Amino acid sequence: MPDESEVIALWIAFKKGDRAAYARLINIFYKVLFNYGTKLCQDILIVEDCIQDLFLELWQRRDYLSDTEYVKFYLLKALRRKIYFEKNIQQKRQQIAIDTDYEVEFIGEFSIEANIIEIETTDQQLRKLNHILTKLTKREREVIYLKFYQEMDYEQIANLMSINYQSARNLIHTAIKAMKNAWQKD
Numbered sequence: 001m002p003d004e005s006e007v008i009a010l011w012i013a014f015k016k017g018d019r020a021a022y023a024r025l026i027n028i029f030y031k032v033l034f035n036y037g038t039k040l041c042q043d044i045l046i047v048e049d050c051i052q053d054l055f056l057e058l059w060q061r062r063d064y065l066s067d068t069e070y071v072k073f074y075l076l077k078a079l080r081r082k083i084y085f086e087k088n089i090q091q092k093r094q095q096i097a098i099d100t101d102y103e104v105e106f107i108g109e110f111s112i113e114a115n116i117i118e119i120e121t122t123d124q125q126l127r128k129l130n131h132i133l134t135k136l137t138k139r140e141r142e143v144i145y146l147k148f149y150q151e152m153d154y155e156q157i158a159n160l161m162s163i164n165y166q167s168a169r170n171l172i173h174t175a176i177k178a179m180k181n182a183w184q185k186d
Helices: 002-015 019-040 043-060 071-093 114-119 123-135 138-149 154-161 165-183
Strands: none
Touching: 002 019, 002 071, 019 043, 019 071, 019 138, 043 071, 043 165, 071 154, 123 165, 138 165, 154 165
């Protein structure tokens, strides 16, 4: 993944109509968006459609977009909104009552990345970690994913999840504490 300054330069060029910069942004962020989207929605076709719609709308509205230093955050938040909107439309089509808390359900298993695999030396420990992650609430799993897998800071997580800064910190603290306690019990 390119550094932040290169991404910002691509964003600026894309906003000026540079198709190569637009294509490069898609190449850089598609996998990140897809991985996050599949954690929010099990239907891969919906995730792919939302990503495609997002990039199409970005191109069509590029003249009205503001400059940002956080392109990845901007795209993740926009995708989260699109998936939420699409899931609500589907629920209405199926005549299912809409949940009153308006939260996107966070689902999916965590893929253990190379750095965790290096730290954890046995299959038993990996199974234990996965088991502990499944015991967390949906919001705790989402916040752990955003903090440690997407490397977002607390403010970005708070904005993305539509919670305040302190709630994001508390949620991460609670999730980590629950993981530590579960690890020590087993």
